[in-house]
Amino acid sequence: EPEVTQTPSHQVTQMGQEVILRCVPISNHLYFYWYRQILGQKVEFLVSFYNNEISEKSEIFDDQFSVERPDGSNFTLKIRSTKLEDSAMYFCASSQGLVGYTFGSGTRLTVV
Amino acid sequence: GESVGLHLPTLSVQEGDNSIINCAYSNSASDYFIWYKQESGKGPQFIIDIRSNMDKRQGQRVTVLLNKTVKHLSLQIAATQPGDSAVYFCAETTGGGADGLTFGKGTHLIIQP
Numbered sequence: 001e002p003e004v005t006q007t008p009s010h011q012v013t014q015m016g017q018e019v020i021l022r023c024v025p026i027s028n029h030l031y032f033y034w035y036r037q038i039l040g041q042k043v044e045f046l047v048s049f050y051n052n053e054i055s056e057k058s059e060i061f062d063d064q065f066s067v068e069r070p071d072g073s074n075f076t077l078k079i080r081s082t083k084l085e086d087s088a089m090y091f092c093a094s095s096q097g098l099v100g101y102t103f104g105s106g107t108r109l110t111v112v
Numbered sequence: 113g114e115s116v117g118l119h120l121p122t123l124s125v126q127e128g129d130n131s132i133i134n135c136a137y138s139n140s141a142s143d144y145f146i147w148y149k150q151e152s153g154k155g156p157q158f159i160i161d162i163r164s165n166m167d168k169r170q171g172q173r174v175t176v177l178l179n180k181t182v183k184h185l186s187l188q189i190a191a192t193q194p195g196d197s198a199v200y201f202c203a204e205t206t207g208g209g210a211d212g213l214t215f216g217k218g219t220h221l222i223i224q225p
Contacts, residue, residue, distance in 0.1 A: 004155075031209040040120075043156060043201065045212025055210035091155050097209035098144050103155035 002026040004104035006092050012110045013082055021077045021107045023092030029100065032075045033093040034067065036060065037106075043091065049075065082111045120199060124222040131192050135185040135202035135216045142204035146213065147176060147187045149198045156201060159187070189221075197223045 005024040013019050025032050034046040048055040049067055064086075066078045075094075079086055087110050095101040125131045137145070143164040148156035162169045162176045162185075169176050175188040185202050199220050203213040 033212060035212070042217050043150075043203075043213075043215040045214065048210050048212055050210055056212055058212065095209055098161075098205070101146065101158065101161075101213070103148075103157070105155045 002102070004092055004094055004102050006090075006104035006107050008107060009105065010108045010110070012112060015084060015111055016081055018078065018080050019082060019109060021079070021090050021092075021109070023075045023077075023104060024073050025075055025092065025094030026100070026102060027073070029094035029096050029102075031055070031095045031097065032067075032069070033095075034061075034077045035091040035093060035103070037089040037091065039088070046077075079109075082109075084111050087111045120218050120220045122220045122222060124224055125192055126224050127194060128191055131189045131196075131221060133187045133189075133200050133219045133221065135187075135219075137183050137185060137202065137204045137214075137216065139204060139206065139214065140180075140183060141206050142214075144205050145176070145178060145185055146203045147174075147185075148201045148203060148215075149196075150201060150218075151198045156203075159200075192221075192223050194223050194225065197221060 007022045032049040035043050037043045045058050046061045047057040064080050068076050089106040091106045092104045146161045147159040150156045160171045160174050160176050162178050167178050173190045177186045199218045201218045202216040205211050205213045
């Protein structure tokens with residue numbers, strides 16, 4: 001079964017540093033997403049990406065965040081100047097519209 | 113220590129029994145709903161979905177019921193197994209894929225042997 005692959009599985013970074021979280025969506029999917037889950041809380045939408053541009057973003061997704069599809073397979077989330085409260089699980093997902101909405105296993109980001 | 117997060121409702125059922133997990137959604141314009149299962153340390157795993165033009169959909173051992181009048185969604189799991197123990201989230205969205213999913217708070221299902 002096709003999978004969404006995320007790397008690394010765990011990232012530790014110092015406050016103020018920049019991190020890039022990487023994702024390989026399912027190959028024939030057209031929509032790509034990033035979500036965040038703070039420990040013990042519900043999953044929260046950050047951003048959706050379609051046709052090489054941002055389609056929708058939540059109020060969480062401020063200027064600290066950016067996304068990029070640098071080539072035909074990768075989809076990245078960059079977090080600039082990380083803060084302690086950015087510590088969370090970050091999930092990438094992809095879909096063909098609403099069909100096949102699949103999440104990756106996540107990257108646990110710890111900001112120290 | 114770790115910060116205190118959202119306290120999840122917990123449902124404990126005996127192995128082999130049926131379970132029903134409920135969800136109230138907020139947006140009356142939502143037209144697509146998904147149930148996800150999340151095991152510890154893993155991403156949400158798709159279980160079953162339903163569109164707003166339906167009120168019931170069945171899968172293997174699972175049934176989703178949608179009541180748009182009261183904005184309520186339920187997930188029924190038949191003949192529960194130990195592997196069903198997880199946190200279950202409902203999610204809603206509008207549009208064709210560009211809009212993000214809005215997740216509910218989650219229910220922790222515990223299967224007792």
